[in-house]
Amino acid sequence: MKKVIAREEHCLNCKLCEVYCRTAHSQSKDVIKAHLRENPVPVSRITVQGDNMLSVAVNCRHCDKPACVEACITGAMQKDPETGVVTCDESRCIGCMTCMTVCGFGVIKSGKFAVKCDLCQGEDMPACVKNCPNNALVYVEVGGAE
Amino acid sequence: MNYIVPEFEIERNPNKCISCGACVRQCSYEVHYFDDDGKTVLADDSKCVACHRCAAVCPTRAIKIKKYDMAYKEHFNWTPTTQKEINLQAATGGVLLSGMSNNKPYPIYWDKILLNASQVTNPSIDPLREPMEIRTFLGKKPEKLEFDEDGGLKTKIPPQIQLETPIMFSAMSFGSISFNAQKSLAMAAKELGTLFNTGEGGLHPKLEEFKDNAVVQVASGRFGVHKQYLESGRFIEIKIGQGAKPGIGGHLPGEKVTVEVSNARMIPVGSDAISPAPHHDIYSIEDLRQLIWSLKEATCYKKPVAVKIAAVHNCSAIVSGVARAGADIIVMDGFRGGTGAAPTRIRDNVGIPIELALAAVDQRLRDESIRSCVSLVAAGSFRNSADIVKAIALGADAVYVASAPLIAMGCHMCQQCHSGKCNWGIATQRPDLVKRLNPEIMYKRVVNLINAWNHEIKEMLGGMGLNSIDSLRGNRLMLRGIGLSEKELEILGISHAGE
């Protein structure tokens, strides 16, 4: 499946991936409105960790055997058998955050529901990759196990 | 007390700023900072150099950089800039330093020269329909060719450099620019079929794979020069002078001499790399001759040797001497040429424009019937393809460009190269800044730029009824001056528009 791969040697710590992730997951899809007018402000599914010297953007790995899916008590967290994308069905999520505690990568955020990267389903390319100014995020086919 | 008024002012639109902090993290000059609330972004205007990095990364275009609007009592002679420079020197006692190139309003002759086009008596040529040749060869040409009885070539041709465009990248050392910047140029040169130039910084081992597209420079500090280095380049360039700072050597401050730079230059980490003003083994033309032939001997006569000089008042005579001393290629660098760092007064006051130097030198070499013995490369600010077409018509074989590809890689001419804080990752060795320049992205932008110029050159050639750049070289009939004096026209060797 195609995944977002972070290349830390190119990461600038500018965090524009976070800005565009929030925008992509906002009501308005407008960068200013999403940040200044929407309440709550959308949560970024991707997080840049580190500092200017060394930084890397971290988001869901869409694992082959996702611990979050296994741990989900309502069946809200699912891995699409065809695309491999792990998503949270908000209609079934009760916000218990078990998924967050079992995720080895710390990429599930808490909100009213569990919030995580959905690879911007429906778009050609996730917003974080599309807007990275330095090609530090790439969206590529990754074979084999994580 | 602040004697110095800031040059720029940051205007942040609070209706647009989303407090993402990209500007804060991206400004190496530390202009932007968060207020204690962690949300409000403030700015220290006095540190801003107008490099536009913050404005470029701002996702909401909330930042505008404006001229600092401070009124001075008007004085034609004592301008705000003049006063600022005096105050800087009064505070530090130092020589004023600048980066990039002469920014005084001297005449730019390219803008006073017009090109010809074919009408009726001969047809213009459509480059989309007909082959349009811009392949260029550099190197010494024999005066004539001789053949054996079977028509086979008897003359041994001195080594020639084949370029697929008359545009090369001028010398910028690893040290003065970042590894990533140099690598981008190397990658672009390879794809374009042209050359980049190592400057006086040695050839980084990781760039060995681009050696077929490298010019290796030998300058007065002899940094990074060894046999393998000389053999790596397509040609060897002896740097005597640079258009941005004729008569001045180079100084790479110790803080830029990182482990990598030190390895490439073969000098200790952290030590200042000082290139003397003259080569201390070249005090005269006969000394230059010895260096030229030593380098040829060292490389078994397989490499053309170029000599680069700054365009100065008597450059015609100097170039004639250099040609006779055995140089295969002569590079002339006009006073609008760029630099990583130069004393401001030198940058802005020494040397002459490349247009006049090139015209004078080409004519002088023809008067002496030795023009064909050398290739002439012009440098010193080519801003677009039309400048290049005009230079070739004046007599250049090829041109060197540097500022233009740097702009393609992000440079905004803030002229702070000497500070080592380049926010665009070009003129810096700071790893956090260097990585901002991703060669994968930037080489492609450089390739796009030169390809665009190649297309434009072909269009202009076709318009003039030419389908080979060979027929443009020295073809001054294709040029007319506009608003130039008799003397300027005479030196340029062109007629006035309307004549």
Add this chain to the structure above:
Amino acid sequence: MLKREGQVRIPSGCAISAVTDTLGKRFSGTDIIDSIALMHDRSNGLGGGFAAYGIYPEFKDLYAFHIFYDDNDARVKTEEFLFKHYDVEYFEQIPTRKISSIGKAPLIWRYFGAVPISKMKKNDYDDDEYTAKCVIRINNEITGSYVFSSGKNMGAFKAVGYPEDVGEYYMLDEYKAHTWTAHGRFPTNTPGWWGGAHPFTLLDWSIVHNGEISSYDANRRFVEQFGYHCNLQTDTEVITYLFDLLVRRQGLKLDMAASVLAAPEWTVIDSMSEKDKELYTALRTVYSSCLINGPFSILVGSKHGLLALNDRLKLRSLITAKKDSKIYFASEESAIRVICPEPEEIKAVEGGVPIFIPFAEVNG
């Protein structure tokens, strides 16, 4: 006042024509006049001329100088120079017919001379080089005097007027040559100076040319490095000097020179065998400034033979035909058919591909 050739560069369109006999049989100028006359509309009456090879068999080893004089004073000065520098065996005014359409003529004389042995001992160059230098001196230094032909056993005849009138004026029907070339001129701006008509000649080179080359100044500034002076600022002049430089002075074969002037494209060279690639790359790099660009069709006469060459994009028409021992060239097919109604073979000259017809030993 209008400037004449040499003071200004004057572009012009043209008609050209040539007939040569591959067996070297000589024939009168009637055919060539008829051929160029048919292309009357391609000229505008401001210049016409002919070159004829094999016309002076009785003086075949002597340089034949054809000279225009503005006045008698120029003639006296020139003759003083000529008699000092040559053993002149014979000289006379060139006979002409009165033709109403040919306006005020200069004085037109011809001289047949050899380079004195005493002169040659002093110089380290050959007769041709000596003569080229003498011609350049007369043309540059003697006001009102212009040598317009200086080869052996050949001559140029030219004037301001339509070419057919020029032919009649010079009575070319009464000459016999094995090769004739002709030129009708359509200059866009000229006061009509006889010296500016074509063909242009130097020694036994004669060139007629149709087109306007865009590489002119690149070519001019290159040959001027070798001591040539492009005084007339015409394409034909600079092309003549290029041939003279490459073939006479540098020893290139004529076909090799042709592939310098109309060089193969790089894409063609790139696909050649290694040996040819090396050769043509060398030719194109060493002689890059000799490349002629823009539309041209030229007919080059010389002691070697007749060469026809078109620019490499084929931007000008040039047709060739063959019948018996004769080969024809002309800007238009009709100009061939008018003198040779049923040619055995007729075709367009290919762009950039030279056709060379070596001269046979002259018969009769």
